[in-house]
Amino acid sequence: MKHIMLSSSQYATTLPTFFHSxxxxxxxxxxxxxxxxxxxxxxxxxxxxxxxSPEGLAFLCQGxxxxxTPVAMAYAGHQFGHFxxxxxxxxxxxxxxxxxxxxxxVEIHIKGAGLTxxxxxxxxxxxxxxxxxxxxxxxxxxxxxxPTTRALAVLTTGEMVERDQGAVPGAILVRxxxxxxxxxxxxxxxxxxxxxxxxxxxxxxxxxxxPSLTTHRPERFLEFFKEVVSRHAKLTxxxxxxxxxxxxxxxxxxxxxxxxxxxxxCAFMDKFxxxxxxxxxxxxGRYAYGRxxxxxxxxxxxxxxxxxxxxxxxxxxAIALAEDALHGFxxxxxxxxxxxxxxxxxxxxxxxxxxxxxEHILETMxxxxxxxxxxxxxxxxxxxxxxxxxxAVRELFPTNKGxxxxxxxxxxxxxxxxxxxxxxRQTAMNSVNPLIIPRNHRIEEVISHALQEDYRPFLRLHSAxxxxxxxxxxxxxxxxELDPLTAPPTxxxxxxxxxxxx
Numbered sequence: 265m266k267h268i269m270l271s272s273s274q275y276a277t278t279l280p281t282f283f284h285s286x287x288x289x290x291x292x293x294x295x296x297x298x299x300x301x302x303x304x305x306x307x308x309x310x311x312x313x314x315x316x317s318p319e320g321l322a323f324l325c326q327g328x329x330x331x332x333t334p335v336a337m338a339y340a341g342h343q344f345g346h347f348x349x350x351x352x353x354x355x356x357x358x359x360x361x362x363x364x365x366x367x368x369x370v371e372i373h374i375k376g377a378g379l380t381x382x383x384x385x386x387x388x389x390x391x392x393x394x395x396x397x398x399x400x401x402x403x404x405x406x407x408x409x410x411p412t413t414r415a416l417a418v419l420t421t422g423e424m425v426e427r428d429q430g431a432v433p434g435a436i437l438v439r440x441x442x443x444x445x446x447x448x449x450x451x452x453x454x455x456x457x458x459x460x461x462x463x464x465x466x467x468x469x470x471x472x473x474x475p476s477l478t479t480h481r482p483e484r485f486l487e488f489f490k491e492v493v494s495r496h497a498k499l500t501x502x503x504x505x506x507x508x509x510x511x512x513x514x515x516x517x518x519x520x521x522x523x524x525x526x527x528x529x530c531a532f533m534d535k536f537x538x539x540x541x542x543x544x545x546x547x548x549g550r551y552a553y554g555r556x557x558x559x560x561x562x563x564x565x566x567x568x569x570x571x572x573x574x575x576x577x578x579x580x581x582a583i584a585l586a587e588d589a590l591h592g593f594x595x596x597x598x599x600x601x602x603x604x605x606x607x608x609x610x611x612x613x614x615x616x617x618x619x620x621x622x623e624h625i626l627e628t629m630x631x632x633x634x635x636x637x638x639x640x641x642x643x644x645x646x647x648x649x650x651x652x653x654x655x656a657v658r659e660l661f662p663t664n665k666g667x668x669x670x671x672x673x674x675x676x677x678x679x680x681x682x683x684x685x686x687x688x689r690q691t692a693m694n695s696v697n698p699l700i701i702p703r704n705h706r707i708e709e710v711i712s713h714a715l716q717e718d719y720r721p722f723l724r725l726h727s728a729x730x731x732x733x734x735x736x737x738x739x740x741x742x743x744x745e746l747d748p749l750t751a752p753p754t755x756x757x758x759x760x761x762x763x764x765x766x
Contacts, residue, residue, distance in 0.1 A: 294422025327359030341448035341516025352382025448516035495522025528764035632664030644693030704759035
C-alpha cells in the first residue's frame with residue numbers, strides 16, 4: 265500500500281493469543297491533529313499527506329487498516345514493589361509494524377484509543393496534558409541520544425474526559441518502539457503459562473531484538489539476559505547524566521529493548537538532589553533520582569526469576585548463572601556513569617581519583633542549591649573552559665560558594681593532566697551538556713495554554729528541544745540573560761509533583 269507501509273504486528277501474528285487480545289476501538293468523534301512528527305513518519309515510510317487525511321486520522325485513532333487488526337498486549341508487573349499478576353494494555357493497542365530505512369522493524373502503539381479487555385474499570389482514554397508531555401519528553405530524549413520510544417502523533421478526540429480535576433480534552437498519543445515487550449510480559453508468562461510460554465516469549469524477543477543470538481543453542485537465553493542487563497545499565501547511566509527521573513520504574517515499564525518507556529510522571533531535575541522525586545504516587549521516593557540504578561537492577565532480578573530455568577537444567581546452577589549475570593550490572597553501570605560524567609567535565613583521560621572529584625562536585629551542587637543542567641553547561645562556557653574564569657559558575661551555587669571554590673581548585677588541578685586544547689575540550693563538553701531540557705514548569709505552561717487551544721508554546725518548546733546542545737545568541741553574549749526556555753524555575757514556578765494521567 266502506498267499510503268502506509270504497515271504490516272501486521274509480529275507480536276500478534278507470531279505469539280499465541282495467550283499474550284494478546286484483539287480489540288476493535290471506536291472511532292473518535294472529531295479527531296484533530298495537534299502534532300505530527302513528519303521526520304519520524306518519513307523514516308518509517310509513511311505518507312504524510314495520507315496521515316493528515318480523514319482515512320489517516322482514523323488509522324491514528326484506531327490502528328486499523330484493511331490488512332491488520334490491532335491487539336492489546338497482556339502482561340503483569342510489580343507496581344511500587346507489589347506484584348499484580350494481570351495488567352495489560354488498559355488504554356493502548358498495538359497497531360502493527362513498520363520497517364525503517366535501515367531495515368529495523370518498529371511497532372506502532374496507540375495510547376488512549378478506548379476500552380480493552382485489560383482496562384480494569386478504567387475508561388481506556390488518554391487526555392491532552394499527558395499526551396503532550398510524552399510527545400515533548402520522548403522526543404527530547406531522542407534528541408539527547410538516549411534510547412527511547414518515539415512520538416509519532418498527538419490528536420485530540422473531540423470529547424471531554426472526566427478526571428480528578430474535572431472534564432479535560434480527550435487525546436490520543438501514537439508512539440513507536442523497537443518493541444513494547446517489558447519485564448512484565450515475562451512475569452505474566454511465568455505466572456499464568458509456565459516455562460513453555462516463557463521460552464516462547466524469550467525466543468520471539470531474541471529474534472526481534474537480539475537477532476545475532478538467534479540459534480538453537482541453550483546458551484542463547486543466558487546471553488539474551490546478559491544483553492538486557494547491559495542495555496539497562498547503560499540506559500540508567502544515561503538517565504543520570506541528564507538529570508532524568510523516570511518516576512514509575514515498575515516492571516511493566518521496563519522494556520526489554522533497553523528503550524525508555526512510559527513518560528507518565530517523569531521529570532527532569534532543576535536543583536540537584538540525589539533523592540529528588542516528583543511522582544505524586546511515589547510518596548516514599550522509591551524511584552528517586554539516586555535510587556534508579558538500584559531499581560533497574562531490582563527489575564532485572566524479577567526478569568531473572570522468570571528466565572533462570574532456561575539457563576541450565578540443574579536449578580542450583582541456573583540460579584548461580586542468573587546471579588552472576590546480575591552481578592554484572594553494577595560494574596557496567598558505574599563504568600558508563602563515570603564515562604558520562606567525565607565527558608560532562610571535559611575529561612578525556614582517566615584518573616583513579618576522578619570518582620572523588622565528581623562526587624565532591626555533585627555533593628556541592630546539592631548543598632549549594634545549584635541547577636544540575638545549567639551548572640554543567642556553564643563549566644563549558646567560554647569564560648570557564650577557555651579563560652579559567654569560573655565566577656559566573658560560582659554564582660550558580662548560591663548557598664555554598666565556599667565549597668564550590670574547593671571544587672574549582674580540584675578541577676583546575678585535574679585539568680593539568682589533559683592534553684587536548686581548551687577549545688576542543690569546550691566543544692566536547694557542549695556536545696554532551698545540554699543547554700535546554702524539557703523543564704517541568706515549561707511543560708506545565710505548555711499544557712495550560714494547550715487546554716485553551718493555544719499550541720504556540722508547545723510548538724516553540726518542541727522546536728527548541730530538537731537542538732538541545734545548540735549555542736544560542738543569549739548564551740554567547742556574556743551579559744545576556746538566559747533564554748526563558750533554559751532558565752530554571754522561580755520558587756513560584758517550581759513544580760512539586762507530576763501525575764501519571766490515568
